[in-house]
Amino acid sequence: MKHIISILIENESGALSRVAGLFSARGYNIESLTVAATEDATLSRMTLVTRGSEDVIEQITKQLNKLIDVVKLIDLADTAHIERELMLVKVKTTEKTREEIKNVADIFRGKIIDVTPTSYIVEITGPSDKLDSFIAAIDAKNIVEVVRSGATGISRGEKGLHL
Amino acid sequence: MELNGAEILIQSLKDEGVEFIFGYPGGAVLHIYDALFQQNDIKHILVRHEQGATHAADGYARATGNPGVVLVTSGPGATNAVTGIATAYMDSIPMVVISGQVSMPVIGSDAFQEVDMVGITRPCVKHNYLVKDVTKLAETIKKAFYVATTGRPGPVVVDVPKDITAPHIKVPYKYPKKVSIRSYEPTVSADKGQLKKAIDLLTAAHRPIIYSGGGVVLGNASKELTELTHTLGFPITNTLMGLGAFPATDKQFIGMLGMHGTYEANMAMHESDLIIAIGARFDDRVTGKLDLFCPYAKIIHIDIDPASISKTVKVDIAIVSDVKPALEQMMELIKESDKKPSKKALEAWWKQIKEWKSINCLDYDRNSNLIKPQYVVEQLYQVTKGNAYITSDVGQHQMWAAQYYPFDKPRRWINSGGLGTMGFGLPAAIGVKLAFPDADVACITGEASVQMCIQELSTALQYKTPVKIINLNNRYMGMVRQWQEFTYESRYSHSYMDTIPEFVKLAEAYGHVGIRVEKPEDVRPALEEAFALKDRTVFLDFITDRTENVYPMIEAGKGHHDMKLRVALGTSTDRELA
Ligand SMILES: Cc1cc2nc3c(=O)[nH]c(=O)nc-3n(C[C@H](O)[C@H](O)[C@H](O)COP(=O)(O)OP(=O)(O)OC[C@H]3O[C@@H](n4cnc5c(N)ncnc54)[C@H](O)[C@@H]3O)c2cc1C
Ligand SMILES: Cc1ncc(C[n+]2csc(CCOP(=O)(O)OP(=O)(O)O)c2C)c(N)n1
Ligand SMILES: [Mg+2]
Numbered sequence: 001m002k003h004i005i006s007i008l009i010e011n012e013s014g015a016l017s018r019v020a021g022l023f024s025a026r027g028y029n030i031e032s033l034t035v036a037a038t039e040d041a042t043l044s045r046m047t048l049v050t051r052g053s054e055d056v057i058e059q060i061t062k063q064l065n066k067l068i069d070v071v072k073l074i075d076l077a078d079t080a081h082i083e084r085e086l087m088l089v090k091v092k093t094t095e096k097t098r099e100e101i102k103n104v105a106d107i108f109r110g111k112i113i114d115v116t117p118t119s120y121i122v123e124i125t126g127p128s129d130k131l132d133s134f135i136a137a138i139d140a141k142n143i144v145e146v147v148r149s150g151a152t153g154i155s156r157g158e159k160g161l162h163l
Numbered sequence: 164m165e166l167n168g169a170e171i172l173i174q175s176l177k178d179e180g181v182e183f184i185f186g187y188p189g190g191a192v193l194h195i196y197d198a199l200f201q202q203n204d205i206k207h208i209l210v211r212h213e214q215g216a217t218h219a220a221d222g223y224a225r226a227t228g229n230p231g232v233v234l235v236t237s238g239p240g241a242t243n244a245v246t247g248i249a250t251a252y253m254d255s256i257p258m259v260v261i262s263g264q265v266s267m268p269v270i271g272s273d274a275f276q277e278v279d280m281v282g283i284t285r286p287c288v289k290h291n292y293l294v295k296d297v298t299k300l301a302e303t304i305k306k307a308f309y310v311a312t313t314g315r316p317g318p319v320v321v322d323v324p325k326d327i328t329a330p331h332i333k334v335p336y337k338y339p340k341k342v343s344i345r346s347y348e349p350t351v352s353a354d355k356g357q358l359k360k361a362i363d364l365l366t367a368a369h370r371p372i373i374y375s376g377g378g379v380v381l382g383n384a385s386k387e388l389t390e391l392t393h394t395l396g397f398p399i400t401n402t403l404m405g406l407g408a409f410p411a412t413d414k415q416f417i418g419m420l421g422m423h424g425t426y427e428a429n430m431a432m433h434e435s436d437l438i439i440a441i442g443a444r445f446d447d448r449v450t451g452k453l454d455l456f457c458p459y460a461k462i463i464h465i466d467i468d469p470a471s472i473s474k475t476v477k478v479d480i481a482i483v484s485d486v487k488p489a490l491e492q493m494m495e496l497i498k499e500s501d502k503k504p505s506k507k508a509l510e511a512w513w514k515q516i517k518e519w520k521s522i523n524c525l526d527y528d529r530n531s532n533l534i535k536p537q538y539v540v541e542q543l544y545q546v547t548k549g550n551a552y553i554t555s556d557v558g559q560h561q562m563w564a565a566q567y568y569p570f571d572k573p574r575r576w577i578n579s580g581g582l583g584t585m586g587f588g589l590p591a592a593i594g595v596k597l598a599f600p601d602a603d604v605a606c607i608t609g610e611a612s613v614q615m616c617i618q619e620l621s622t623a624l625q626y627k628t629p630v631k632i633i634n635l636n637n638r639y640m641g642m643v644r645q646w647q648e649f650t651y652e653s654r655y656s657h658s659y660m661d662t663i664p665e666f667v668k669l670a671e672a673y674g675h676v677g678i679r680v681e682k683p684e685d686v687r688p689a690l691e692e693a694f695a696l697k698d699r700t701v702f703l704d705f706i707t708d709r710t711e712n713v714y715p716m717i718e719a720g721k722g723h724h725d726m727k728l729r730v731a732l733g734t735s736t737d738r739e740l741a
């Protein structure tokens with residue numbers, strides 16, 4: 001099952017490589033990883049998407065917690081949460097296809113943020129599976145480039161990840 | 164007080180109470196060596212290879228419980244230390260390794276003797292630091308010791324660029340009394356609810372067994388473990404790393420478990436209905452094939468590291484705690500509780516265990532006209548009255564040391580279990596002897612292992628650390644040969660060397676005493692002679708039966724109940740009995 005693990009980690013050089021190294025050394029898979037500083041400059045927040053059996057996920061969270069730089073983490077799969085990913089897609093366009101692509105983008109609440117005579121760039125935000133669906137909805141031969149940020153997430157309501 | 168970086172480093176170590184630094188100089192640490200030169204409190208032990216420095220510091224740490232300290236230069240000095248760092252990491256040994264680094268402005272430019280030490284050691288340290296600011300140096304050293312010695316211990320590397328230690332840059336010095344790290348708070352004591360559940364299981368069990376490991380040694384909880392075991396009346400088995408945590412000559416001790424454990428220990432594990440694992444990590448050398456592991460047992464696990472729990476074997480009751488307070492709390496609760504283990508069930512269980520024991524799985528041919536390695540270890544036990552510190556290398560000799568030298572005290576048995584590092588024994592023995600100059604220290608080794616750090620014989624002379632080297636010379640990488648005999652139809656591919664040095668001459672060349680022993684009747688006198696030479700390092704080269712194998716053995720893919728036992732007395736054999 002897919003798990004989104006949200007991590008507060010000391011904002012120090014090397015912290016990212018400790019996490020990435022842990023995953024490669026222990027053979028866990030990383031589907032995506034995003035990281036940036038938080039409102040507290042000494043802390044980074046990392047969002048990691050991984051898949052595995054319950055046992056594997058349990059080991060992953062234990063091993064992450066064991067890293068000295070990791071302050072706290074939560075597995076968002078355990079709580080009600082909101083998931084968002086940003087995607088930029090460059091699509092080939094012709095007179096004929098422009099309208100259709102725009103319609104699909106609208107349906108997915110995407111925005112066309114760049115236009116040339118032969119292409120669009122579509123920006124879409126949403127849960128990762130929504131982005132997958134958008135790609136599936138566009139004729140594959142028209143897709144020139146896909147850039148995805150990787151998922152980030154936040155838990156809803158009172159519960160959360162903070163110091 | 165204003166000090167430069169090099170002085171801060173040395174002063175911090177002093178303030179930390181460090182006695183010995185095991186090290187080797189080079190360009191990036193010259194400022195530090197200059198500061199070392201100008202003081203007399205800390206003794207620097209100059210090894211002959213940086214691997215030796217880490218193993219010696221490690222041996223010192225295992226014997227004393229204090230962190231070992233290592234100082235190496237950048238580049239090759241640092242990489243040479245990596246094997247020893249990984250060795251300490253796998254066995255959770257507290258160690259602080261200070262490595263020199265090229266100066267800050269040239270980091271990343273492939274400068275002379277630059278390696279990314281923080282990157283290289285990341286997977287084999289508990290934590291590591293690159294010091295980028297001299298004003299943070301003292302605090303970083305404090306943190307390094309704090310992290311290395313608390314929770315589940317382990318090695319910590321502090322990488323110090325040369326310019327951080329520059330003589331002319333002085334800053335105020337104050338060594339912090341305490342540090343706290345917001346992201347690091349090791350668990351201390353146990354959850355009472357979990358303990359109560361554990362006690363319910365313990366008192367209801369019919370075929371219980373205590374399986375304890377290195378965590379009891381690391382957590383200094385031998386006394387508590389012994390008390391609990393006596394109170395419960397259960398059989399107890401130790402891992403290779405746990406030997407000595409419970410007295411091996413006690414009636415309740417049924418030997419080591421695992422691949423080369425005793426028949427009775429492994430059978431008892433297999434048949435048990437309740438296992439209480441204490442500071443042990445269900446290593447694959449212990450469990451054998453996982454789906455065959457202890458099919459009838461419920462499992463209680465006490466461990467300070469949550470990640471050790473249910474890592475390979477799912478447990479029923481997890482108690483995350485330092486072992487000492489957990490056992491103390493447990494004893495309290497047992498005393499208060501009106502539930503007691505069933506006497507009748509325990510009697511029947513012990514009767515079964517005695518039956519298993521009666522096959523005498525460690526018996527060997529005592530009438531051979533060749534020197535049996537087991538006999539040498541038994542004689543060593545007698546000559547040292549069971550009181551020596553024994554270090555070992557890796558191979559058959561290591562297993563014989565574990566099987567035939569019963570350890571009654573913790574921290575007496577010093578070996579590389581997790582990484583299995585050949586070359587560990589000799590430098591480790593030097594580290595132990597420095598810590599306990601009046602104790603007997605012996606290194607049980609093999610002719611292959613001992614050559615991996617043989618250069619440390621020179622260190623032993625310089626620092627007058629008279630250790631006794633017990634070389635069980637079978638002219639084979641015996642452990643490798645044994646596997647080849649059992650699983651590769653005796654195709655001994657590169658498990659022997661055509662040229663083995665004359666160890667007596669080698670020992671003499673290093674300024675020590677060498678004794679070659681070829682006949683069983685000479686074993687005892689040679690050992691007595693060696694230990695009588697109180698102030699000399701003695702290399703005893705025992706020419707042993709080269710066909711001898713380690714039994715019992717659980718082969719790959721087998722369960723605890725499926726052990727290969729010695730068939731007849733005497734010759735090695737690959738026929739099966741059990
Ligand atoms: C050639 C060879 C053969 C071997 N054969 C065998 C064999 O037959 N049998 C065998 O047992 N081993 C054998 N080993 C060793 C094996 O590889 C492992 O090193 C060993 O089994 C691990 O021991 P342990 O479980 O006690 O764990 P350790 O590595 O000692 O780990 C200690 C555990 O205790 C925990 N801990 C640490 N401090 C505390 C504390 N204060 N409080 C609570 N918990 C704590 C740690 O988190 C960890 O989980 C062999 C090794 C070699 C090289
Ligand atoms: C550094 C290192 N290299 C290789 C091995 C694999 N290995 C394990 S035991 C062994 C043979 C050891 O031979 P020896 O020291 O003579 O001991 P014996 O088994 O003969 O008692 C080898 C090569 C190892 N454990 N460590
Ligand atoms: Mg050998």
